[in-house]
Amino acid sequence: MTRTGFERQLIAVQEDMLVMAGMVEAAIERGVEALKTRNVNLAQQIIEDDLKINRKRYETEEKCLELIATQQPLASDLRTIVSVLHITVDLERMGDHAEGIAKIALMLADEPPLKPYIDIPRMAQVASDMLMGSLEAFKDRDPARARAICDQDDEVDALYEQVYRELLTFMINDPRTIQRATYLIWTAHNLERIADRVTNICERVIYLVEGHIEELNVSKY
Amino acid sequence: MIEEPLSNSERLIRMATIGRPEPKAQVPTPQTATPVTDQPGEAFLEARSLNVFYGHFQALRSVSIQVPGRQITAIIGPSGCGKSTFIRCFNRMNDTIAGFRAEGQVLFQGRNIYDRRIDVVDVRRRIGMVFQKPNPFPKSIYENVAFGPRINGYEGRLDEIVERALHRAALWDEVKDKIRQNAYALSGGQQQRLCIARALAIEPEVILMDEPCSALDPVATLKIEDLMRQLARDYTIVIVTHNMQQAARVSDWTAVMMMSEDRAGECIEFSATNEIFTNPREKRTEDYITGRFG
Numbered sequence: 001m002t003r004t005g006f007e008r009q010l011i012a013v014q015e016d017m018l019v020m021a022g023m024v025e026a027a028i029e030r031g032v033e034a035l036k037t038r039n040v041n042l043a044q045q046i047i048e049d050d051l052k053i054n055r056k057r058y059e060t061e062e063k064c065l066e067l068i069a070t071q072q073p074l075a076s077d078l079r080t081i082v083s084v085l086h087i088t089v090d091l092e093r094m095g096d097h098a099e100g101i102a103k104i105a106l107m108l109a110d111e112p113p114l115k116p117y118i119d120i121p122r123m124a125q126v127a128s129d130m131l132m133g134s135l136e137a138f139k140d141r142d143p144a145r146a147r148a149i150c151d152q153d154d155e156v157d158a159l160y161e162q163v164y165r166e167l168l169t170f171m172i173n174d175p176r177t178i179q180r181a182t183y184l185i186w187t188a189h190n191l192e193r194i195a196d197r198v199t200n201i202c203e204r205v206i207y208l209v210e211g212h213i214e215e216l217n218v219s220k221y
Numbered sequence: 222m223i224e225e226p227l228s229n230s231e232r233l234i235r236m237a238t239i240g241r242p243e244p245k246a247q248v249p250t251p252q253t254a255t256p257v258t259d260q261p262g263e264a265f266l267e268a269r270s271l272n273v274f275y276g277h278f279q280a281l282r283s284v285s286i287q288v289p290g291r292q293i294t295a296i297i298g299p300s301g302c303g304k305s306t307f308i309r310c311f312n313r314m315n316d317t318i319a320g321f322r323a324e325g326q327v328l329f330q331g332r333n334i335y336d337r338r339i340d341v342v343d344v345r346r347r348i349g350m351v352f353q354k355p356n357p358f359p360k361s362i363y364e365n366v367a368f369g370p371r372i373n374g375y376e377g378r379l380d381e382i383v384e385r386a387l388h389r390a391a392l393w394d395e396v397k398d399k400i401r402q403n404a405y406a407l408s409g410g411q412q413q414r415l416c417i418a419r420a421l422a423i424e425p426e427v428i429l430m431d432e433p434c435s436a437l438d439p440v441a442t443l444k445i446e447d448l449m450r451q452l453a454r455d456y457t458i459v460i461v462t463h464n465m466q467q468a469a470r471v472s473d474w475t476a477v478m479m480m481s482e483d484r485a486g487e488c489i490e491f492s493a494t495n496e497i498f499t500n501p502r503e504k505r506t507e508d509y510i511t512g513r514f515g
Contacts, residue, residue, distance in 0.1 A: 003512050018237035026230035072466055074498050074510045132229040139236055211500025 006071050010080060013067065014139075016060040017084050017091070021135050023053050024095045025128055028194060031101035032124040035187060036117050038109045046102035053095035057088045079211065083204040087138070090197040094131070097190040097197075104183045104190075114170060114180045123159045123191040126152060127198065134201040143209045146202035150216040156195035157221065163188040192221055265290030265457045266311055266348075266427060267328040273306055276320035280306045282485040283325070286476050293449060293458045295468035295494065298478030299509065303486020304461040307478065308429050311459060312348035313341050329427075346373065349420035353432040355412030357404035357419070362387075362396050365404050365415055369423035382422055390418035391448045410441025414448065421452075428452065430460040434467065446471045465510055469498045477506045 027046050034043040064081050067073060073081055130152050137145035167181040199216055207213050227235070264287035273281035281303045288294045296304045309315045310327050313334060326333045334344050346369075357365050366383040375382070383400070387393040392414040396407070404415055413433060420428055430449075434442040449458055449471050462468050468475055475497040477490045490503045501507050508514035 006512075015237040018233055022230040022233035022237065025233055026228075029228065029230065074465070074469075075501055075507045077511050078499060128229050132232060135233055135236065 003071075006067070006073075006077075009063065009067055009071075010073075010077060013060055013063045013081065013084050016056065016063065017088055018135055018139070020053060020056040020060065020088060020091050021131065023049070023056065024091050024098065025131055027053065027095055027098035028101070028124055028128055028131075028191075031098045031105065032117075032121050032187075032191075034102055034105040035108065036121065038105070038113075040106060040109050043102040043105040043109070047099055050095050050099040054092055057092040060088045061085060076208070079208050083138070083208045086204050087201050090200045094194045094197050097194050100190045101187050104187050108180060108183055111180055114167075114177055114184065119159050119163045119166075120184065120187055120191065123156055123163070123188060123195075126156050126159070127191050127195040130156075130195055130198040131201075134198050134205065137202065137205045138208070141205070141209045143206045146205035147216060150199045150202050153195050153199050156192055160188050160192040160221065189221075196221070264288060264328070265330065266459070267326075268307070268310065269326040269328060271307075271310060271323065271325040271327060273303070273310065273315070274320070274322045274324075275318065279483065279485040281310075282481060282487050284478075284486070284488045286488055286491045288457060288459055289474065290457045291453060291455065292473040293453050293460060293471055294474040294476065295472035296459065296461045296476045296478060297463075297465055297468045297509075298486070299480065299514070300463075301484070301486075302478040302480045304478055305431055307486065307488075308431055308459055308461045309350075311427070311429055312345050312350060314345075314350060316341065346423050347425050348427040348429060349423065349425035350429045350431070351413070351416050351420055351433050354436050355409055355416050357407070357412050357415050360404060361401045362404050362407070362415060363400045366418050366422045369419060373423055386418040386422040387415075389421050389452065390414045391444065391451070392418055408441070410437050410444055413437060413441070413445060417445075417448065417452075421456075425456065427457045427459065430458065432461055432463060435463060442467070465498075469494060477501075477503070477509065479505055479509070 027049060030042055030046050033039065034046060064085050067081055068078075071077075130149050133149045133152075134146060137143070137149065164185055167185050170177045171181045203214060203216050206216070266288035268284050268286050271281055271284045272279065284303075284307060286294070296308060298304050306315060310323060311329075311334075315321045315323070323335055327335055329344065329348065332339065334341075358368060360368070363383055366386050367379045370379060370382050384393060384397075387396060387400075392411060395411060396415075399406075404412060407415060413436075417428070417433075434445050437445065446467065449460070452458060453473075460468070460472065472494045475492065475494045476488050477497065478486050479489050481487050490497065490501060490506045492502070496502075497506060498510060501510065505514065
């Protein structure tokens, strides 16, 4: 006995989740790009695209609920659906953080840059790599990889602290920089939160494969 | 032509074409599947290395489970895996089948019920049974419930016993005004609860239920399930069910049985019900409960 229809639907919700992750990853990357290049059009596009991310989340959630209601999934099928439900919530919130960065890019677009951006794009790159890796770990059902990805969160935290201290120095030395520096701290905070949410995805991968919930990362922030 | 390296978002979207994933890192499973993977506390009933034969055919092989007292233990598994044979061993209901032979032990409160010195009638009085199809006697509701106490020589106030048993079986309110009517006038679900009342009237300690809801509609089924939860406060219940959702809903412990290559039934996993249905240890359990086997 096989459950071809159910199997297809179960794969479809996972594919939806991965597509959504791709949308979120693009939003993060483009948000930092819009900030760096002071590109107002790109920033506005990201804000509009966030609605698509949110819609994708609700679509995926509805499909998951339908599967639970009609197919009575059990064991690894149930864990898969529950994981997709949780991960899409995290992805949607990550999309909101990316949108936050785009809004900051809009606010800073008319201002001269405070400094060349180095650590913030680096944070974005690490967070994006972590996101990518967490979804690969999901796809491959690889808890060892999920655990390893969580360790990268320390790097993001360290960068965040560095950005914070540097911007604080700017503010102390020249109060006219306070507004711009604060916006940049918000940006770094958004990226720090994104990386933290990736660790939630990693926890779900472990739950999916091993059947227990394990808290992997207690962030400093 | 040099291909542009893919961005993470492009890689993610490409990744979104997936087949059914195979876990990279398998959760280690024990090499030899020991059926009893959890100890559900003190055993009230226990099968210990139970082998059952019908003539030359081996129907059960080395089944060991420990049934805890005042809880519900479900036995699930595909058709023909020996669930009914197994549950019927708990009160020696198979004894009359030609060629039946049991090896190993079935312990009830520490005593082997297959011991020659055991009084089988007493075993069956203390371990009652409810069957797949409601099978009331062609008598009144009252006489159905009073039957057991009567043949057991009970001389007290039968009315009280009948009323108490019908209350416990959650049937009293529905039948109190027609207790002298023929039991056949009741609906299927009511008849099944009457059979439960009949079993309860002789004050058993264990109730075995072999597919008690398979002939009932969903509403009657849920009533019986509610009743089972209530009864589990005072009685030890073992239920065989084809309906996995029913096992998931009502039981505390679940034994999963499978047929081996020579068609002998084996218990492949016995665990807390929530473990079985969310994170079973055995691949065969997983395949069975997710509907990918059978």
